[in-house]
Amino acid sequence: MSGPGWWTGTRLVSGRAIVSGWSSRSWKVVTGLMLMAGLASIIVPRMLSDQTPSYTLATVGQPPAAVQAQLEQVARVGQFEVSFLPAADEQAAIEAVRDGKATIALVGSGAGAVLHVASGTGATFPTLVAQAVLADSTAEALRESGLSPEQIATIQSTPLPAQVPVGRVADEGRAGVGFASGLVLYLALILTGTSIGTAVATEKSTRISEVLLAVLRPTQLLVGTVLGVGVLGLIQVAALAVPAAVGVLSGGGLDVPAESTGDIALAVVWFVLGMVLYAFVFAALASLVEKVTEVGSVTTPVNIVIVGSYLLAVTVTGTSPNSWAAVAGSLFPLSAPLVMPVRWASGLVPTWQLGLSMLLTAGAAVLLALLASRIYARGITRTGRRVRLREALSD
């Protein structure tokens, strides 16, 4: 009886890693937490967006029709609710404000109108009521000067000047999605990388790797482990990102543009590139240790690079996406998987830079995977003490 082919053996190794991880309590707990975080990212903005402000205007008798119509129109645009409370007299209207039943009491009309505003009310609603009263008075004056209602309506329907937000990025909402993608990528790389390191060190310390290497080639064991644990990491990322993406794409109380759909898809590509880049390095370094507890110390340099890249992404890149540091960080292969998605979401990156960055990262990933295979093949078979990186590379 001979062993399986290269791919069959690799698939069996990755399948076992998936089943083992899937059934482990720690994986279930972490995945559950990430799913909850993902769901929270949809639910919380919706809950917050449901809390629309509401105001009540108390008037002596029925509110003036023009004031009521203007306030209701502004309320629809400004996303607040307005209601009206007709009072028997001036004193009753003011009393309604004092009792908290109304926000403002409008007493009098025209130039003699007075607004009794509940303390603690912001400036927005009183200003809007004042503008409505003023508009009503202006319309009255225009009517008295002989203008027809159509002419008055034309004068008063002059649109307000358009508002164009000017920021450091093209679209704040899109940039926010970019930041979120960066955070998810960072968590995914750290969690999955650590899981791969732990899996490799466990197999080595329990000598399971020796049994497997008697029937499999080191590359089969390495690729199978990386694939298996990588798939588990992808599921965790999906648990966090899919609900968040659904929330973003369905509006979910967030103000994001359509380009964010493409940005999220691009983030998935960057996750795969980042995983290929870092996963083999994590596995190779973990193959050098003798005990599972040593994985943390041996992978510290890689973790520092990932943390540094993330900090660069959320600080320099977020505020100055076209600064030299941001451009360099998004092109340098080791930091690109974390920096470029955030920078790209600024909407200020030329497409050729994105292509170059992906090309450089893919090339570096292939080179690192080859180097990691060499280190892994030597590290995994040396037991009794921690193997130095130089030893694994030299002979």
Added chain:
Amino acid sequence: MPRVVLRAIGLSHRFGERRALAGVDLVVRPGVLTGLLGPNGAGKTTLMRALLGVIEPDDGQILWQERPVTFADRQRWGYMPQDRGLYPTMPAGAQLTYMARLHGLGRVDAAARARELLDELGLADRWGERTEKLSGGMQQRLQLGAALVHSPDVVVLDEPFAGLDPVAVEDLSVSLRDRVRAGRTVVLSSHQLDLVQDLCEEIVMIDHGRTVLAGAVAQLRASSGRRQLRLGLGPGAPRDWLDRFPAVHLVADQVDAVRLDIPAEVDPLAVLDAARAAGPVTDFGLDLPTLSQLFLTAAERAAQPEVAP
């Protein structure tokens, strides 16, 4: 079937500055239980890992059926490492099924083979039990099952008796003997030389990465030219009568017994008579030297510097 199935010639290997193998030779005949013996650190595990292809030796040659061994040849061997080579949280049945699948069996055949082996090893009722929940002896049997799951041409076991209680040692010994009787080839390593003395038909002793003694156990012990006289004496019996035999060497001195190395020129009966004259002798017998004693002699000989002619 060739007279030798597995042969290692002049294997050398270094781990950095440390030389683990220094030109070791090994011969394994088919259908024989061969013991690879030596103290801790002698190079046994490194040799086994080299045989299995887990490491590639710096120098030397490994032959399978008298031709250079290939990866495909090795896939038909079974290997049980010194430490547990099992997934602690994986159920026993799944463990064997997985190993069988790695050796090329289909899903259904692998499960059937796993059930058959668990039954054979007395673990039929442990199919769904996590490996870490099994006793040490059961884990050892399960590990043996993992090495046998693909009906290998040769089984290589690294320190299979380490950490086992006497009952588990006996169980495993019986299992191995049964397999050898059924025509299997088994190679096992051990640093407990006397433990495997009655189990192995042939041995290869290594020390400091070199072969110091090799051959059939019975032949090596008989041809050593040394005999040992075992005497059971009363508690506190004197030993001064031994002074009359300066060529006799005291090998072991216990409270109620001594073991004496008797050179060819000394009559063992004369020694027995002297002991009886000094006090009561409760038991006696003439033995061949143990493997430990043969090893010590061979290791000393190997360590002596060569004298230039």
